[in-house]
Amino acid sequence: MLGAVPGYAETLAGTAIVNTGVLRYDLAGAAQTIASNTVTLTVAERLDVRLSHEGQGVILVAPPSALPTVVPLTLTNADNGSESFAIAATLSAGTIMLRGLSIDVDGDGRYDPSIDLPLVNGGSAPLAAGQSVTLFAILAATEVAGVRDAALTVTARAITGSGTPASGFAGGGDSGSDALVGPTGAAASVVVPLATGLAGPSLFKSQSVRAADGSQAAVRDSVITYTLEARFDDAVTGARIVDAIPVGTVFVPGSLTLDGTPLSDAAGTQASDAQGFSIVVAIGQVAPASVHTVQFKAKIQ
Amino acid sequence: MITRPMIAAVLSTTAAVVSAAAGPLQVTSSILAESRAAAADGTTRITLVKPSQITPGDKVIFVLAYRNTGTQPLANVVLDNPLPRAIAYRSANPGSPAPDVSVDGKTFGSLGTLRVRSLDGSTRAASPNDVTSVRWRLASPLAAGSQGQFAFQAVVR
Numbered sequence: 001m002l003g004a005v006p007g008y009a010e011t012l013a014g015t016a017i018v019n020t021g022v023l024r025y026d027l028a029g030a031a032q033t034i035a036s037n038t039v040t041l042t043v044a045e046r047l048d049v050r051l052s053h054e055g056q057g058v059i060l061v062a063p064p065s066a067l068p069t070v071v072p073l074t075l076t077n078a079d080n081g082s083e084s085f086a087i088a089a090t091l092s093a094g095t096i097m098l099r100g101l102s103i104d105v106d107g108d109g110r111y112d113p114s115i116d117l118p119l120v121n122g123g124s125a126p127l128a129a130g131q132s133v134t135l136f137a138i139l140a141a142t143e144v145a146g147v148r149d150a151a152l153t154v155t156a157r158a159i160t161g162s163g164t165p166a167s168g169f170a171g172g173g174d175s176g177s178d179a180l181v182g183p184t185g186a187a188a189s190v191v192v193p194l195a196t197g198l199a200g201p202s203l204f205k206s207q208s209v210r211a212a213d214g215s216q217a218a219v220r221d222s223v224i225t226y227t228l229e230a231r232f233d234d235a236v237t238g239a240r241i242v243d244a245i246p247v248g249t250v251f252v253p254g255s256l257t258l259d260g261t262p263l264s265d266a267a268g269t270q271a272s273d274a275q276g277f278s279i280v281v282a283i284g285q286v287a288p289a290s291v292h293t294v295q296f297k298a299k300i301q
Numbered sequence: 302m303i304t305r306p307m308i309a310a311v312l313s314t315t316a317a318v319v320s321a322a323a324g325p326l327q328v329t330s331s332i333l334a335e336s337r338a339a340a341a342d343g344t345t346r347i348t349l350v351k352p353s354q355i356t357p358g359d360k361v362i363f364v365l366a367y368r369n370t371g372t373q374p375l376a377n378v379v380l381d382n383p384l385p386r387a388i389a390y391r392s393a394n395p396g397s398p399a400p401d402v403s404v405d406g407k408t409f410g411s412l413g414t415l416r417v418r419s420l421d422g423s424t425r426a427a428s429p430n431d432v433t434s435v436r437w438r439l440a441s442p443l444a445a446g447s448q449g450q451f452a453f454q455a456v457v458r
Contacts (some may be wrong), residue, residue: 005357005358005389005430005456005458007430008389008430008458009458010357010358010458011357011387011457011458013356015387017332017355017385017387017388017457018385019330019332019363019382019385019388020330020382021328021330021365021380021381021382022380022381022382023326023328023367023378023379023380023381024377024378024379024380024381025326025375025376025377025378025379025443026375026376026377027325027371027373027375028373031377032324032326034324034326034327034328035328036328036329036330036365037329037330038330039330039331039332041332041352041355041361043355043356043357043387043457044354044355044356045356046356046357080356080357168353168354178353178354180354180356182356
C-alpha cells in the first residue's frame with residue numbers, strides 16, 4: 001500500500017483496469033500492427049472507516065428532567081466504494097442511558113428527532129466512497145446524582161466485514177468486486193468523556209488573612225475574609241448559603257455581603273442573619289448559569 | 302539488500318495469455334504485483350505475481366513481452382501502451398529500458414522534456430501522474446527467434 005495518488009479521487013471499487021499493448025513493425029518493407037492480449041483487473045473494495053468527535057472536553061449529560069444531551073460524531077466512509085456501517089455504543093456508567101443513535105439525515109448539523117430517525121438495525125444507510133455524515137448519540141442521565149469520569153464509546157464497523165487488514169471477502173465489494181479490509185481494520189472507535197450531576201449547584205470557599213501589621217500572618221486580631229462562591233447551572237428556588245463561623249474566631253459585624261452588597265447582621269432579617277456561629281444567606285430564586293458570591297469577615301481571638 | 306530475479310523467469314510461472322494474433326511477432330501483456338519474501342540468506346526476494354486483489358495506492362508492474370516467431374528479422378519495432386485511466390505511471394521497472402512517455406498521446410519523450418498546459422494557458426513541468434501513454438522503440442531489427450520485454454511500474458489511482 002503506497003497510499004492514494006495525491007490530487008486524484010480514488011478509483012472506485014468494481015472499476016475494470018483494461019490494458020492492451022500495440023506493436024508496430026516492418027516486415028519486408030510493409031508496416032504491420034498487432035495488439036497484445038488484453039489484461040483486465042477489477043479494482044477491489046478496500047474497507048476503511050473513520051469516526052471522530054470534535055473537542056477534548058468532558059460533555060455534561062443533562063439530568064432526567066431536561067432535554068437529552070446530543071453528542072455529534074463524524075462518520076466517514078474511507079472506502080473506495082459504497083458501504084454501510086454497523087454502529088454500536090456503550091456507556092461506562094449505569095446512570096447514563098443511550099436514548100438512540102441517528103444519522104443527521106438532512107445534514108444541517110442539528111439533531112431533529114422528526115427528521116434524523118434512529119438507525120435501522122444499528123446500521124447506517126450506504127455511504128458513498130469518501131462520504132462523511134454526522135452521527136448523533138442521544139444520551140440522558142437516569143439519576144440526578146453526579147458521575148464523573150464516565151465515557152461513551154462508539155464503534156463503527158464496515159458491514160461487509162472488518163478485522164485484520166488485508167483479509168478478504170471474495171465478491172463482497174461493489175459490482176461484484178472482491179472486498180478486503182484496509183489499514184483501519186474497517187472499524188473505528190471514539191471515546192467521549194462524560195459527566196453528570198455537575199448541573200447541580202456547587203460551592204467554593206476561599207479565604208485571605210490580613211494582620212494588623214499588614215502581613216498575612218494568622219495571629220490574634222488578624223482578620224480573615226471568607227469568600228463563598230456559589231455556582232448554579234440550572235434555575236433553582238429557595239437557595240441558601242450556610243457557613244459556620246470557625247471556632248476561635250468572632251464574626252466582624254457589618255462584614256456580610258452578597259454579590260458586593262452589605263447585608264444586615266440583625267436576627268430575623270429576610271435576607272440574612274448571623275446567628276450564633278453561622279451565617280445564613282437566603283438567595284431565593286436563582287437564574288440558570290448564575291454565580292453568587294457571599295463574603296464575610298471573622299477576627300482571630 | 303533486495304535482489305530481483307529475471308522477470309522472464311517469473312513470467313513463465315504466471316498464466317499470461319499469448320496474443321492470439323497470427324504473425325511473426327507476438328506480444329503478451331501482463332499486470333503483476335510484487336511479492337516480497339525473506340530468503341534464507343537474509344535478503345528480501347521480490348517476485349512478480351498475479352495480484353489477487355488491487356486497491357487504490359497499490360503498486361503494479363506492467364510487463365510487455367515480445368518475440369519474433371518468424372524466420373525474418375523485423376525492423377522498426379515500436380511498442381505503444383496507452384495507460385488505463387485508473388493507472389498512474391511511476392518509472393521503468395529495474396532491468397527494463399526506460400520508455401518514452403507522453404502526456405497527450407502525441408508527443409513522446411523523456412518525462413523531463415515534457416510540459417503540461419493548464420486551463421489558463423500556462424505550462425508546468427510534467428509529473429509521472431500526467432503520463433497517459435508509454436512507448437518503446439527497438440533501435441535495431443529484431444532477429445528471427447529473439448525475444449525481449451519491457452516493464453514499467455505504476456500505481457492504482
